[in-house]
Amino acid sequence: MSSDPTRGVVIGGGTAGALVAQVLARHVDEVVVVERDELPDGPHDRKGVPQGRHAHLLWSGGARIIESLYPGVLDELVAAGARSLGVQSDLVSLTAYGWQHRFDPSQFMVVGSRPLLDSVVRRRAAAVPGVTVVDGTEVTGFTGDADRVTGVTIRPVGGDEARELPADIVVDAGGRGSRTAARLQEFGIGHVPEDVVDSGLVYATRRFRPPPHLAAFPLVSVYADHRTGTPGRNGLVMPIEDGQWLVTLSGTRGDEPTSRDDDFLEFAAGLRHPVVGRLLAEAEPITPVHQSRSTKNRRLHYDRAESWPTGLVCLGDAVAALNPVYGHGMSSAARTVRALGNRLRRHGLAPEMFAGVQADVAAAQADPWMLAVSQDLAYPGCRIQLVDPALQDTAGRNEFVNLLGVAALRDPQVSAAYTEVASLSSPVTSLQEPGVIAALRSAQLRPALEEPPLSARERRMLAATVAR
Numbered sequence: 231m232s233s234d235p236t237r238g239v240v241i242g243g244g245t246a247g248a249l250v251a252q253v254l255a256r257h258v259d260e261v262v263v264v265e266r267d268e269l270p271d272g273p274h275d276r277k278g279v280p281q282g283r284h285a286h287l288l289w290s291g292g293a294r295i296i297e298s299l300y301p302g303v304l305d306e307l308v309a310a311g312a313r314s315l316g317v318q319s320d321l322v323s324l325t326a327y328g329w330q331h332r333f334d335p336s337q338f339m340v341v342g343s344r345p346l347l348d349s350v351v352r353r354r355a356a357a358v359p360g361v362t363v364v365d366g367t368e369v370t371g372f373t374g375d376a377d378r379v380t381g382v383t384i385r386p387v388g389g390d391e392a393r394e395l396p397a398d399i400v401v402d403a404g405g406r407g408s409r410t411a412a413r414l415q416e417f418g419i420g421h422v423p424e425d426v427v428d429s430g431l432v433y434a435t436r437r438f439r440p441p442p443h444l445a446a447f448p449l450v451s452v453y454a455d456h457r458t459g460t461p462g463r464n465g466l467v468m469p470i471e472d473g474q475w476l477v478t479l480s481g482t483r484g485d486e487p488t489s490r491d492d493d494f495l496e497f498a499a500g501l502r503h504p505v506v507g508r509l510l511a512e513a514e515p516i517t518p519v520h521q522s523r524s525t526k527n528r529r530l531h532y533d534r535a536e537s538w539p540t541g542l543v544c545l546g547d548a549v550a551a552l553n554p555v556y557g558h559g560m561s562s563a564a565r566t567v568r569a570l571g572n573r574l575r576r577h578g579l580a581p582e583m584f585a586g587v588q589a590d591v592a593a594a595q596a597d598p599w600m601l602a603v604s605q606d607l608a609y610p611g612c613r614i615q616l617v618d619p620a621l622q623d624t625a626g627r628n629e630f631v632n633l634l635g636v637a638a639l640r641d642p643q644v645s646a647a648y649t650e651v652a653s654l655s656s657p658v659t660s661l662q663e664p665g666v667i668a669a670l671r672s673a674q675l676r677p678a679l680e681e682p683p684l685s686a687r688e689r690r691m692l693a694a695t696v697a698r
């Protein structure tokens with residue numbers, strides 16, 4: 231006797247959507263990824279992922295999850311022009327606490343334009359047997375009721391004919407603009423508790439072609455010090471494919487970058503160190519400035535909703551969207567996909583799978599959320615609405631983090647422990663393990679660096695620019 235084929239529907243073909251397609255394909259006969267945009271063939275910007283014009287770094291914690299779903303994908307990314315950088319050896323970084331010594335790598339990050347990262351992963355998703363990507367089509371609602379979501383309604387973009395697409399599991403991977411909370415309210419499920427931490431961060435990004443003598447310069451980041459009581463200003467020069475630099479500047483409420491091309495260099499010159507401004511002095515801008523204000527930390531506590539329908543799962547930014555400065559969003563989305571995969575392995579599509587899935591998703595996002603909001607809380611004018619008690623008492627924790635932050639700059643062992651957490655490779659709680667405390671106590675601090683830790687060759691490259 232044959233049973234009806236099972237179907238999973240994924241809302242959105244961004245980071246989480248492209249990853250969850252693979253996970254679902256192991257548990258249902260057919261996966262349909264519904265994406266509002268017409269998906270380009272290669273690495274091109276698209277409307278549904280406006281953040282894609284800004285610098286996106288993929289930490290090793292997330293990269294490993296993506297590699298586990300699509301073996302070989304990291305090599306494909308590098309072959310397509312992305313770079314895998316050793317952390318800290320390949321970075322020149324001023325953190326809140328000072329310049330970071332360039333210790334031997336203990337973790338890595340993958341850098342490239344977001345459209346490049348997406349296009350490579352998306353190609354792998356589309357090749358999974360049983361997966362169909364329906365683009366140029368939007369999900370307009372859920373079918374079912376408060377007890378069970380039975381599918382979605384979809385409509386071609388610009389068309390007016392909606393049709394139903396039944397599903398055994400619907401996964402919302404629709405990103406920051408997800409409508410799930412409102413749709414649940416239409417089903418009679420009450421308001422979903424929400425945390426918001428909004429430092430008013432504004433991003434401004436422009437692509438440059440570096441002058442030939444700076445083509446091999448490493449990634450440079452200059453971060454604000456959140457402890458000064460003034461707005462924070464950050465800058466990042468990220469080498470990406472085609473020999474370009476993606477330069478992202480950002481500022482919190484009261485010190486935001488504008489979207490005017492003419493203001494870009496002046497804003498860069500006002501960072502805590504002039505190195506970014508110096509690098510840009512002879513670089514050729516190849517795009518206008520793109521601005522983004524969609525940066526606030528917002529976390530929906532679906533795990534605490536008064537009820538949750540069988541058939542529905544919500545992942546990635548649709549649950550928790552983070553301040554992007556720490557580069558955790560894609561890794562956080564990947565962690566939620568892994569959490570769903572683990573649950574599906576245990577329960578299949580049984581009601582127990584859905585009953586606890588949002589608690590597992592919340593657990594997967596707890597660390598990235600904590601890392602994203604902790605410093606933001608200190609910025610002037612930060613708008614805060616918190617239901618999570620874990621964030622309401624940060625004073626003691628901040629003192630410990632400050633100690634660690636200083637030691638991590640100058641001691642390789644502490645740096646490695648800190649980087650494990652920053653790269654989302656180990657939980658935040660690992661910092662309180664005896665080994666880390668011992669390393670902190672016996673730290674052999676290298677001298678504090680007054681200037682960027684450049685090699686002799688890099689210093690010559692920079693001097694050639696300054697001398698002209």
Ligand SMILES: Cc1cc2nc3c(=O)[nH]c(=O)nc-3n(C[C@H](O)[C@H](O)[C@H](O)COP(=O)(O)OP(=O)(O)OC[C@H]3O[C@@H](n4cnc5c(N)ncnc54)[C@H](O)[C@@H]3O)c2cc1C
Pocket residue numbers: 241242243244245246247264265266267277278279281284285286287288289367368369370403404405406407408433522524525545546547548552554556557558559560561563
């Ligand atoms: C300025 C900025 C910079 C960032 N920098 C970094 C970084 O350095 N590193 C990092 O890891 N993360 C970064 N992020 C975060 C990262 O972009 C997100 O965390 C990540 O894209 C989340 O993936 P997602 O799949 O949840 O959503 P998305 O990747 O945004 O995908 C959502 C998809 O759903 C589609 N969609 C939405 N609604 C519908 C619908 N109704 N029907 C059909 N399709 C729909 C959209 O078109 C889109 O394709 C940054 C974010 C911003 C705003």
